[in-house]
Amino acid sequence: MAQAVIGVIGGSGLYEMENLQQVEEVRLQTPFGEPSDAYITGMLGDVKLVFLPRHGRGHRLLPSEVPYRANIYGMKMLGVEQIISVSAVGSMKEEIVPGHIVIPDQFFDRTTKRASTFFGDGVVGHIQFADPVCPSLSEIIHDAAHKAGATVHNGGTYICIEGPNFSTRAESLVFRSWGVDVIGMTNLPEARLAREAEICYATVALATDYDCWHQDHDDVSVEAVIEVIHQNVAMAKKIVAEAATLIGEKKACGCGEALKYAVMTDPGQIPAATRQRLDLLLGHYLEEKS
Numbered sequence: 001m002a003q004a005v006i007g008v009i010g011g012s013g014l015y016e017m018e019n020l021q022q023v024e025e026v027r028l029q030t031p032f033g034e035p036s037d038a039y040i041t042g043m044l045g046d047v048k049l050v051f052l053p054r055h056g057r058g059h060r061l062l063p064s065e066v067p068y069r070a071n072i073y074g075m076k077m078l079g080v081e082q083i084i085s086v087s088a089v090g091s092m093k094e095e096i097v098p099g100h101i102v103i104p105d106q107f108f109d110r111t112t113k114r115a116s117t118f119f120g121d122g123v124v125g126h127i128q129f130a131d132p133v134c135p136s137l138s139e140i141i142h143d144a145a146h147k148a149g150a151t152v153h154n155g156g157t158y159i160c161i162e163g164p165n166f167s168t169r170a171e172s173l174v175f176r177s178w179g180v181d182v183i184g185m186t187n188l189p190e191a192r193l194a195r196e197a198e199i200c201y202a203t204v205a206l207a208t209d210y211d212c213w214h215q216d217h218d219d220v221s222v223e224a225v226i227e228v229i230h231q232n233v234a235m236a237k238k239i240v241a242e243a244a245t246l247i248g249e250k251k252a253c254g255c256g257e258a259l260k261y262a263v264m265t266d267p268g269q270i271p272a273a274t275r276q277r278l279d280l281l282l283g284h285y286l287e288e289k290s
């Protein structure tokens, strides 16, 4: 069996992975610019791990500034077939207590400034996105979270806001009335681009606060978020390590063929530069068609 290559995108508070063997730092240029930082690759048991801190080491990039396309394209260049995102989120439900883990299965887009498709410039494509995360990778990380001793909520809707400000109280109350479970600023463009790149994607969301809707809790602040992250970062790393041991049991899914019927454009009409830029993602389909 081919060696599994797992990508890990570390969010707020997760800027490195421990216990990797044969560690290398890989700096990439992609047709979509430079990723957030160098990728750190290494072995975790039999599994190759490719780690990228989403906001860069030192947390230098706003959610709106993260080069999502370059980050996902770089993962593809490194042979990653599954991406585990680790993210801090606000809880929008009483029962999701700060310190709990949520494995979202839906997203709701409230972003306004993100470049979040590889298509365009003469090639039109439409992926299916009704179920935006990989069900079998989600199952693996759910089991991994359980094994790591976390209190874990299976499924839930992650509303992705533009930020960088946290929500107003009116927004928070409206989002709650929509029935969302958690709130964050980063995961939706990643999930979309991972699907376009035919990479499985799932999220380990660490609830860090009750945003600003809860009458009995302080409004979210960076200070409070950091405190909960510090208390739980070891557990988040343990979940990733457990997921690596379980990845061999992952069930089949459709993520690897997401582009099979997605492209509308006549291959003969795709500009050469666009074709070249998307060769890694689309090349094999275009050859079949032309």
Ligand SMILES: CSC[C@H]1O[C@H](OP(=O)(O)O)[C@H](O)[C@@H]1O
Pocket: 010, 011, 012, 013, 054, 055, 063, 086, 087, 088, 089, 163, 184, 185, 186, 187, 222, 225
């Ligand atoms: C530090 S609180 C707000 C910040 O935390 C989350 O980041 P990430 O998803 O990278 O863990 C949230 O999306 C915001 O970017």
Ligand SMILES: Nc1ncnc2[nH]cnc12
Pocket: 088, 089, 090, 091, 161, 166, 167, 183, 184, 185, 208, 209, 210, 211, 212, 220, 225
């Ligand atoms: N309340 C919140 N809103 C948006 N992003 C967050 N990340 C962590 N807590 C958050």
